[in-house]
Amino acid sequence: MTGQPAKENFTNGLFADELIFHPSSEFKDNANIQDSRIYLDAEENWLEYWNSQASKLSWFKKWDFTLQWEQCFAKWFVGGSLNVSYNCIDRHLNEGRKNKAAIIFEGEPGDSRVLTYQDLYREVTKFANVLKDMGVKKGDRVSLYMPMIPELPIAMLACARIGAVHSIVFGGFAVESLRDRINDAGSKVVVTTDGGYRRGKGLPIKKNVDKALEGNTSVEKVVVVNRTGAEIEMQEGRDLWYHQLMKDAPIGCPAEPMSAEDMLFILYTSGTTGKPKGVVHSSGGYLVGTSSTFNMVFDIKEDDIYWCTADIGWITGHSYVVYGPLANGATTVVFEGAPNYPEKDRFWEVIEKYAVTIMYTAPTAIRAFMKWGDQWPAGRDLSSLRLLGSVGEPINPEAWLWYHKNIGKERCPIVDTWWQTETGQIMVSSLPGINATKPGSASMPLPGLEIDVVDPAGNPVPAGNSGLLVIKRPWPGMLSTVYKDPERYLEQYWSRFENMYFTGDKAVKDKDGYFWMLGRVDDVINVSGHRMSTMEVESALVDHPAVAEAAVIGKSHEIKGQAISAFVTLRDTHTFGDELVKELKAHVATKIGALARPDDIFHTAELPKTRSGKIMRRLLRDIADGKALGDTSTLANPETISGLKENYTE
Numbered sequence: 117m118t119g120q121p122a123k124e125n126f127t128n129g130l131f132a133d134e135l136i137f138h139p140s141s142e143f144k145d146n147a148n149i150q151d152s153r154i155y156l157d158a159e160e161n162w163l164e165y166w167n168s169q170a171s172k173l174s175w176f177k178k179w180d181f182t183l184q185w186e187q188c189f190a191k192w193f194v195g196g197s198l199n200v201s202y203n204c205i206d207r208h209l210n211e212g213r214k215n216k217a218a219i220i221f222e223g224e225p226g227d228s229r230v231l232t233y234q235d236l237y238r239e240v241t242k243f244a245n246v247l248k249d250m251g252v253k254k255g256d257r258v259s260l261y262m263p264m265i266p267e268l269p270i271a272m273l274a275c276a277r278i279g280a281v282h283s284i285v286f287g288g289f290a291v292e293s294l295r296d297r298i299n300d301a302g303s304k305v306v307v308t309t310d311g312g313y314r315r316g317k318g319l320p321i322k323k324n325v326d327k328a329l330e331g332n333t334s335v336e337k338v339v340v341v342n343r344t345g346a347e348i349e350m351q352e353g354r355d356l357w358y359h360q361l362m363k364d365a366p367i368g369c370p371a372e373p374m375s376a377e378d379m380l381f382i383l384y385t386s387g388t389t390g391k392p393k394g395v396v397h398s399s400g401g402y403l404v405g406t407s408s409t410f411n412m413v414f415d416i417k418e419d420d421i422y423w424c425t426a427d428i429g430w431i432t433g434h435s436y437v438v439y440g441p442l443a444n445g446a447t448t449v450v451f452e453g454a455p456n457y458p459e460k461d462r463f464w465e466v467i468e469k470y471a472v473t474i475m476y477t478a479p480t481a482i483r484a485f486m487k488w489g490d491q492w493p494a495g496r497d498l499s500s501l502r503l504l505g506s507v508g509e510p511i512n513p514e515a516w517l518w519y520h521k522n523i524g525k526e527r528c529p530i531v532d533t534w535w536q537t538e539t540g541q542i543m544v545s546s547l548p549g550i551n552a553t554k555p556g557s558a559s560m561p562l563p564g565l566e567i568d569v570v571d572p573a574g575n576p577v578p579a580g581n582s583g584l585l586v587i588k589r590p591w592p593g594m595l596s597t598v599y600k601d602p603e604r605y606l607e608q609y610w611s612r613f614e615n616m617y618f619t620g621d622k623a624v625k626d627k628d629g630y631f632w633m634l635g636r637v638d639d640v641i642n643v644s645g646h647r648m649s650t651m652e653v654e655s656a657l658v659d660h661p662a663v664a665e666a667a668v669i670g671k672s673h674e675i676k677g678q679a680i681s682a683f684v685t686l687r688d689t690h691t692f693g694d695e696l697v698k699e700l701k702a703h704v705a706t707k708i709g710a711l712a713r714p715d716d717i718f719h720t721a722e723l724p725k726t727r728s729g730k731i732m733r734r735l736l737r738d739i740a741d742g743k744a745l746g747d748t749s750t751l752a753n754p755e756t757i758s759g760l761k762e763n764y765t766e
């Protein structure tokens with residue numbers, strides 16, 4: 117089964133012990149990090165290690181303290197002042213990169229634009245002036261709801277330049293998700309586009325914004341980038357065209373000195389409840405974390421063409437399409453399209469077209485490519501590639517090996533990078549010039565980090581045993597808090613164990629210290645590398661008049677890793693059938709977004725519950741995966757199970 121995590125392969129010992137890949141001597145001899153002493157040195161004095169990483173950035177004022185730790189709230193580089201946009205643009209202009217490509221843009225229809233660092237400076241400072249002109253000040257929030265076009269990083273960097281806080285909402289989210297995120301952030305301005313492209317069809321981006329802003333809203337202005345020419349309504353006094361504003365905006369805008377711990381952005385992510393959390397990232401710590409890990413994990417060189425395929429609307433896009441690469445003065449590809457449009461070789465076409473040297477993508481994409489067939493990558497020139505990356509979910513060894521052979525042509529090291537929206541930066545990954553890799557393992561914690569696998573009491577488990585993945589000391593890219601909800605920050609991450617950050621993942625550490633990630637232990641599901649909470653989907657379902665109760669689980673899926681299955685009980689007024697299933701699926705898609713649409717919806721008279729009334733999702737998962745049912749003794753209504761099983765196999 118290709119959709120399975122690495123667990124099975126780990127426990128039979130085969131992959132752990134026999135399949136090991138070493139970087140070539142050519143790669144090793146040219147790698148940015150060649151000496152494994154970096155681990156020991158960082159371990160000896162980890163604060164000093166982060167000091168030296170921080171020194172590589174440009175600071176207006178140096179920090180007084182590396183870290184201030186107050187009851188699980190960390191402040192990094194206290195007393196230091198810097199500007200993220202200055203670090204991503206201005207300093208490169210004086211370092212010989214003025215005419216270097218900062219962003220290579222490939223649009224879905226095949227249109228292309230290259231922005232040099234000088235171009236980026238011009239566009240960003242102009243848009244910063246536009247925002248200022250609208251009354252956006254330091255600390256104000258700006259929501260960005262846009263496809264993958266250069267104006268998105270431009271808007272991010274313009275916010276960072278004047279100290280405004282951006283909150284990006286992934287373009288695949290529908291009206292209600294967008295509205296919740298705009299309201300929670302209390303944004304003054306929304307930047308959006310008229311429309312977007314998705315496999316040749318139009319996305320109603322601006323229409324979604326219009327609906328999201330109906331009723332009470334904090335939003336005063338909406339800036340609209342003309343991307344598709346779709347017919348839209350412009351609301352007098354509120355909506356303004358980007359190109360008209362930019363026409364008269366002056367070039368040059370001072371970069372606001374920001375305290376290291378000032379907020380850079382909010383990014384909403386699904387937790388274990390129905391309400392997404394606003395994960396807050398700081399300016400200094402986050403940039404130190406992302407820029408240093410980008411440099412060492414991706415082994416970036418001056419002439420690399422680096423492509424991370426993630427959407428900027430997710431953390432991977434924030435950290436490794438925009439901030440990490442630009443802070444390093446690298447060339448980053450921004451791709452708007454889909455992997456299978458117009459043909460199933462679009463990714464390989466992009467690599468061929470721009471001679472991409474480093475590619476960073478997700479296991480779900482790799483599994484889809486495997487299914488589509490080897491002929492697609494074989495028909496394109498991929499000889500420019502020298503390093504591959506994976507992120508978002510465990511990569512099963514079968515997909516790893518396919519990636520290695522068909523894309524990397526057995527030449528390119530693969531970095532499997534484990535991290536989270538909350539960690540901001542890559543936490544567990546091999547350093548490609550140093551570590552041998554084992555397919556299916558994310559390798560080991562990066563220098564300066566202390567990460568472990570523990571039992572429920574917080575004690576480390578012996579090598580080879582599975583347990584809970586925890587982080588034992590702060591790191592610069594870590595979230596500062598949950599926006600407007602410090603209680604939830606403490607509860608979510610720091611309450612399970614004393615002085616250890618709980619990741620929500622389970623893992624095994626093998627005898628060589630390699631980590632094998634085994635997925636979530638909470639009610640978070642991972643569909644195609646996208647995080648979702650079961651509760652969010654459940655609330656969307658019960659919002660429909662037919663549904664009395666709903667339970668949602670993640671079910672193993674060959675390509676997506678996990679797919680959503682829902683179990684519903686109905687109100688007496690409605691009857692179950694194909695029509696209703698269709699309607700419910702559509703309802704979830706309109707409320708949250710297409711990514712949350714359940715694959716299956718099953719009807720049940722009752723949901724299996726504990727005596728205290730908690731839905732036993734574990735049982736539903738076992739039924740969905742066709743497994744023998746574990747302990748059912750805590751079930752208050754055991755008779756529901758047989759009915760459910762029958763229903764399921766029908």
Ligand code: 7RM
Nearest residue numbers: 507508509510532533534535536537633647
């Ligand atoms: C970067 C990102 C975080 C969750 C995390 C894990 C899973 C991510 C890997 C992985 C195994 C990996 N942020 N995860 N990367 N599991 N190997 N290399 O994805 O906040 O959206 O998701 O994703 O469960 O907790 S995220």
